Amino acid sequence: IELVGMTPMKIKQTGVGMAFVPEDRLGMGLVGSMGMTGNMMLRSWKKGKGALLNKKDPEALANHIFEDLEVVTPNINYPVRRLSGGNVQKVLVGREISGEPEVLMTAYAVRGLDINTSYTIYNLLTDQKMKGVAVVYVGEDLDVLLELADRILVLCDGQVSGIVDARTTSKEEIGLMMTSIDTKEAN
Structure with missing residues (x-):
């Protein structure tokens, strides 16, 4: 599929699954006052019926990311703005790759992170690439x-x-x- 020149809405209409990890993790990527579960719901809100949202699936996803990516937090409902930058990025990247996108865009994915977390993020993105996901890195390093x-x-x-x-x-x-x-x- 040729995507050049298409708006994100048009790309979405073609059925291509896209995900985005923005540079501004808390300003554009996650809601700082919400915990991991609430932030997982941001990815699945369209699956809800009317005013009712299924909180079970986002909670299971939050637990999965918490365990698999070793997110350091008192609990999955602790506000993400109180987490370290590396843990915030693990939550954000984990949520975005959970949707199994075909195109994953990342902007400065490891800026400001410690070396161990940087390698965790690099490995997650490389795993996506190996699965056939088109990973677009925006960066200057x-x-x-x-x-x-x-x-x-x-x-x-x-x-x-x-x-x-x-x-x-x-x-x-x-x-x-x-x-x-x-x-x-x-x-």
Whole structure:
């Protein structure tokens, strides 16, 4: 399916399952005053009938994420804004991948996280990639992008300056593309 130029609503209408892990974890991703269960309900609210929501499934999902991702919290109903950044990110990524998306977009997925949590998130995203999910990483750490990505779309002044194979490119080549210097001229 060709998705280029389509709005998120149009993509959704094609039946492609999408998930998004935003850079602003508590501002756009989760409701800070709610616990894990409440935040899991945000993913399943459309399955409810009228004013009634099934709280059983989101609670089971919250428990699953709590156990599998080793989220450190007093309980699954503890406000997520009181969790560490790494635990907030585990809750957010866990919720988004639980929907089994076909496209998973992440913006700065490990920014500000400790090294252990960063590797947990990297492994979760790599597992999704291995399952055939199209994982889109938005980031600026070239070492991370070169390690995780298959292809890297490079921007310069808001325009696409090229797409490179992450296995065969270098930080230098990407850097030149980011500055609009022709890589052939530089060599």
